[in-house]
Amino acid sequence: MVGLCLILVAIWKCRAGAFAADKIEEIPRLGKSLWRALPGLALIFVVLGGILGGVFTATEASAVAVVWAFALGSVAYREIPLNSLSELLLRSAKTTSVVFLPVAASRAMSQLLISEQAPQEASAVLVGFSDNPIAILLILNALFLAAGVFIDITPAILMPVVEKIGMDPVHFGIVMIANLCIGLCTPPVGTCLFVGCSVGKSDMARVARAMTPFYIAMLVALLADHGGAC
Numbered sequence: 001m002v003g004l005c006l007i008l009v010a011i012w013k014c015r016a017g018a019f020a021a022d023k024i025e026e027i028p029r030l031g032k033s034l035w036r037a038l039p040g041l042a043l044i045f046v047v048l049g050g051i052l053g054g055v056f057t058a059t060e061a062s063a064v065a066v067v068w069a070f071a072l073g074s075v076a077y078r079e080i081p082l083n084s085l086s087e088l089l090l091r092s093a094k095t096t097s098v099v100f101l102p103v104a105a106s107r108a109m110s111q112l113l114i115s116e117q118a119p120q121e122a123s124a125v126l127v128g129f130s131d132n133p134i135a136i137l138l139i140l141n142a143l144f145l146a147a148g149v150f151i152d153i154t155p156a157i158l159m160p161v162v163e164k165i166g167m168d169p170v171h172f173g174i175v176m177i178a179n180l181c182i183g184l185c186t187p188p189v190g191t192c193l194f195v196g197c198s199v200g201k202s203d204m205a206r207v208a209r210a211m212t213p214f215y216i217a218m219l220v221a222l223l224a225d226h227g228g229a230c
Contacts, residue, residue, distance in 0.1 A: 178218075
């Protein structure tokens with residue numbers, strides 16, 4: 001649902017002239033490009049297959065993805081010369097360092113909230129606030145969006161509330177992850193936004209403005225998902 005909403009926004013912006021769109025003039029050329037891209041697309045199946053198959057953890061999957069991408073770039077596509085490895089490592093270190101400070105601050109705040117038992121307190125307040133599942137779910141979404149923007153996801157587990165409103169735990173997990181992922185792309189402490197700005201060499205204010213329609217699309221998809229939540 002999120003992907004479909006983002007696709008619709010991208011189509012709308014292209015037709016409005018916001019993005020330059022290339023015309024496909026030769027179908028054989030498209031097929032050739034798709035064939036050439038298959039090794040890169042296979043990365044999705046390698047990562048997800050390895051995680052779901054228990055071959056490696058999600059954290060280890062990131063290392064596998066880096067090795068796979070480097071092998072493709074240097075051997076299959078021949079776009080990354082081996083003598084540029086040191087420069088690539090330096091650029092990667094710079095990109096990573098950009099997000100270290102907000103991540104460290106987020107982690108510190110998360111640990112503080114955990115030590116003060118903030119999730120348990122929030123659960124108790126919400127359970128006594130209302131008997132309406134939809135109202136509680138909307139409040140949870142607001143909390144999760146705030147959590148994804150400012151803090152780490154660790155203290156954002158409110159299972160007692162979920163059990164009270166009778167929501168399926170798996171469905172709740174999907175809603176929670178969607179909320180927190182939106183927060184990771186949202187200023188002022190959106191980790192993914194920091195990474196994107198660093199890679200694209202752009203400032204956060206400019207990127208955030210351009211992403212406004214996509215934020216709206218993700219929120220629409222999130223609200224649409226609540227129809228079967230309770």
